[in-house]
Amino acid sequence: MNYRKIIISQNLDERLLEKIQVLIPEWKIITGRDPAIWSDHIHDAEIIAGWKTEMKQLIMNGERKNLKWIQTWSAGVNALPLDTLEKGNVQITTANGVHAYPISETIFALILAFTRKIDTYVKQQQKKIWHHAQMQEEIHNKTIGIVGVGKIGKETAKIAKAFGMTVLGVRHSGKSEEFVDEMFTQDQLMKFLPKCDYVIVTLPLTSKTRHMFGKNEFNLMKPSAFFLNIGRGSIVIENELVQALENQQIAGAGLDVFETEPLPENSPLWEMDNVIITPHTSGNTEFYDQRLIEEIFIPNLKNYLLGNIPEINLLNYKKGY
Template structure:
């Protein structure tokens, strides 16, 4: 059995896996370009997903399972996976802590107007007159109440914020004061001082936030997207920001990545941009590799208790 990896999972992890699974041949590379010689023989492919095209899968004649070491899988060629009946698993559940920390960092930076203070520091300006507003008592509306949304809500409660969640069913979830079903999305949006999008990209969530949704928000609302860029109608978001329909936005994901140089988002004073890094941390592989290790044991033993097995029809 041969496993091909197009990402670096760390030497210590590789050594442990090789000792534990001595029936497996591991071919671990840092990118897909280095892995060319072993494409045809690989039965299992470990990847972040960005390099996994339909053409690549066609070259992998013996491929039976893809372990995607990211949560986002919307870039994968699902039709090809279905045709070949390839097992797909991912690492959903590992991003809660780093992304929740990112969101709270954004909120607290907004709380002290951190970017303006840094500009004052660079220009040696001593100005103490600032319109600071506490996050105490503010409302955070979180779209998606899974691992990430729930961890954001837990941290927000530590700052005495009111937490509102939106999910498909409207069923209660820990750390949320109130939950709205997706059919009442606009009602939930209207209450948020901060609105956080944690949604995956599916047929149901594509451009779920458009002109009507931004109009439903408070004009003082601050929008944070750490979910998927295409869950937002980017044109409607730009219009809402330009016309001050909402106060501002912190964006880590975009419809097209890298964000095109000609996007007006780059130069907007009420927008903060980061290059899809909210889920990264020094603990990433410490959380991802055990999922792969469990799934590899399951695969070898012919069992079905996979962690995060993806439904190829639902694409999540």
């Protein structure tokens, strides 16, 4: 018997797996992280849910005769062979939106850590030092600038309003958004950056966003401003960020993503007192799989089974997101 196949390259909770099985009882479902489980099925799988680096070579070798749709487990698609998949008319949907709550929480954890000197006090506690560290700032009535007002940016703006902040946004279309007081386009950074006390980058990596932030942009920021990047490392020219921090052109940086990951041990960022580093974990949450399956994959699967293109978070190949 010839089964239609789906590969789920994750160790899914049985409850979530059952929700999928109910929809496709006659399909063969291959599930698990170990490549040994699914590598022999790439050539005739119709759907792949969860992208693994080991899949790239198999896909590039043409082992994808039935592949119609890939659901990624991340918001970014930079690791996928997009040119090959586009030529094969493979639809790609992403995990965009799953991260809105955990990443916005991380953003404010970093902002509050800087403003209320939490990182400094943790270091002092380890050395048993009792010192106020000139702590006096607060975030109420400050201006937060969100570069990339998608789902993460919207949630960040909503939280910022609870703190009484002025919210500025940057988005490609310049379209207004709830909780954002003023919206800018990418070519208006010169006007946008000097207004911000906190600059938050939530953008995907595309040809237009690569190295978007460098020496010129940091020169436009206030010396008292903090820079936070939870988008992609290559949006920033990292050595120029290091220089801006060393020269006190900006007050500090909260960084979850880097040009090279893991961040090399010889990176000067590790040793800087005005930098907080997190290891690309800002999107981690106990509800990750549940949200992805229930809010994105299953609705898309239902649509796909009706003969339609999965619409939620459908990748636009031309835009890169």
